Amino acid sequence: GAVVSQHPSWVICKSGTSVKIECRSLDFQATTMFWYRQFPKQSLMLMATSNEGSKATYEQGVEKDKFLINHASLTLSTLTVTSAHPEDSSFYICSARGGAENTEAFFGQGTRLTVV
Amino acid sequence: DAKTTQPNSMESNEEEPVHLPCNHSTISGTDYIHWYRQLPSQGPEYVIHGLTSNVNNRMASLAIAEDRKSSTLILHRATLRDAAVYYCILRGRTGRRALTFGSGTRLQVQP
Numbered sequence: 001g002a003v004v005s006q007h008p009s010w011v012i013c014k015s016g017t018s019v020k021i022e023c024r025s026l027d028f029q030a031t032t033m034f035w036y037r038q039f040p041k042q043s044l045m046l047m048a049t050s051n052e053g054s055k056a057t058y059e060q061g062v063e064k065d066k067f068l069i070n071h072a073s074l075t076l077s078t079l080t081v082t083s084a085h086p087e088d089s090s091f092y093i094c095s096a097r098g099g100a101e102n103t104e105a106f107f108g109q110g111t112r113l114t115v116v
Numbered sequence: 117d118a119k120t121t122q123p124n125s126m127e128s129n130e131e132e133p134v135h136l137p138c139n140h141s142t143i144s145g146t147d148y149i150h151w152y153r154q155l156p157s158q159g160p161e162y163v164i165h166g167l168t169s170n171v172n173n174r175m176a177s178l179a180i181a182e183d184r185k186s187s188t189l190i191l192h193r194a195t196l197r198d199a200a201v202y203y204c205i206l207r208g209r210t211g212r213r214a215l216t217f218g219s220g221t222r223l224q225v226q227p
Contacts, residue, residue: 006159034214043203044160044217093159095214104150105215107159 003027004096006108013084013115020080021111023094029074030096035067038091038110050077084115118142120204125222128194136189136221138204143184146209151178151189153200154220160203163189199225 003026013019023033031052036044048069049057056069068080077096081088094108121139128134140149150165164171164178166187171178177190191198203220207213 004159032212036214036217043219044154046214046216049214091157095159097212104162104165105152105160107161110157110159112157 004030004094004106004108006094006111008111009109010112011114013113015085015115016083018080018082019084019113020078021092021094021113023077023079023096023108025075025096025106028096030077031074032097033071033077034095034105035069035077035079036093036095038093044093047079081113084113086115089113089115118144118147118206120206120218122202122204122218122221124219125224127224127226128191128198129226130196131193134191134194134198134223134225136191136202136204136223137186138188139186140204140206141185143206144208147206148209149178149180149184149187150205150207150215151176152203152205152215152217153198154203155197155200160217163202165207194223194225196225196227199223 005024007022033050035047037047038044046059047062050069050071052071052074058064071077091110093110095105097105148165148167151163152160153163154160164176166178179188201220201222203217205215
């Protein structure tokens, strides 16, 4: 089946630094990708929708200047957490779907971000 | 999006069938019923989906009530590897929007 690869699977960074997370669709073209965040013992919360070649759409309460999303190609979207703080520590997950109607969504393995 | 209601947790014994219920009384006529599961420290994975008729695949079966206000995910023989959080999600016909995750059901499988 289709595969979405997310990298890195985990990262530890210092407060104030930036971290980039990559999400790639390996065997299909993803016109739309979604970024989620999941805190411990909680469900996935949608952060933003990333559309190839256009600006991302952010959910209410998500700072677009802090969570920079770039979707420059049909197989790659990146999420950059800028000036990270300990409260940004979370599990970040990307998702992609192809072009057909109502196809299943494919998810990356997730990235565990720890800000110290 | 129409809301779904699932029990917070369920337990099963290995090798036994598991029936995971989901209520979606406000489902619209064009909503598909999707199930995903999330194993510990991993992204969610697709399990099954359906519209009106019961569905079977290699992972599970989906039984949909005649009035579509509820559905049941059936794992025919639970294994330890099936321990996960199972999410029942309604998705519109075009499926263009992101999935909205509720709290799901945490399934524990005892050896």
